[in-house]
Amino acid sequence: MEAAVTDDEWADLLKKSNDIPILVDFWAPWCGPCKQMAPVLDWLRDQFSDTVYMTKLDVDENPVTAGTYGIRSIPTLLLIHNEKVVGKEIGYKPKHVLKRWLEAYLNEDQSDGFSVTAHKKALKAHTPPPKGD
Numbered sequence: 001m002e003a004a005v006t007d008d009e010w011a012d013l014l015k016k017s018n019d020i021p022i023l024v025d026f027w028a029p030w031c032g033p034c035k036q037m038a039p040v041l042d043w044l045r046d047q048f049s050d051t052v053y054m055t056k057l058d059v060d061e062n063p064v065t066a067g068t069y070g071i072r073s074i075p076t077l078l079l080i081h082n083e084k085v086v087g088k089e090i091g092y093k094p095k096h097v098l099k100r101w102l103e104a105y106l107n108e109d110q111s112d113g114f115s116v117t118a119h120k121k122a123l124k125a126h127t128p129p130p131k132g133d
Contacts, residue, residue: 007064014083021081025056033092034075040095
């Protein structure tokens with residue numbers, strides 16, 4: 001995972017989303033599902049390092065940004081592109097589900113933004129992950 005972002009750095013991060021989609025993990029150190037998600041996000045970072053910038057935000061230390069985006073449950077992942085939220089996932093998800101979620105967005109015509117239909121198709125096409133996932 002890339003370096004953590006803070007409330008003070010959030011505006012600069014949003015500007016970066018004009019160049020590359022950003023996946024933000026809203027988490028807290030005491031959150032069990034957040035800890036389970038860490039290796040999944042590390043794996044995603046390795047898979048999408050050229051196409052998605054990944055960072056995390058501790059909701060306890062950065063309540064302004066978490067509140068602005070209505071984060072009520074953690075972990076919550078926001079996919080941000082061109083300074084807009086284009087995707088959201090709440091709770092622990094296995095890596096094959098998140099991989100398909102990101103691929104659905106990255107394979108869409110970006111002028112129209114995120115396609116919920118493509119996301120749902122990717123989830124519906126879910127097949128059991130290969131052993132080891």
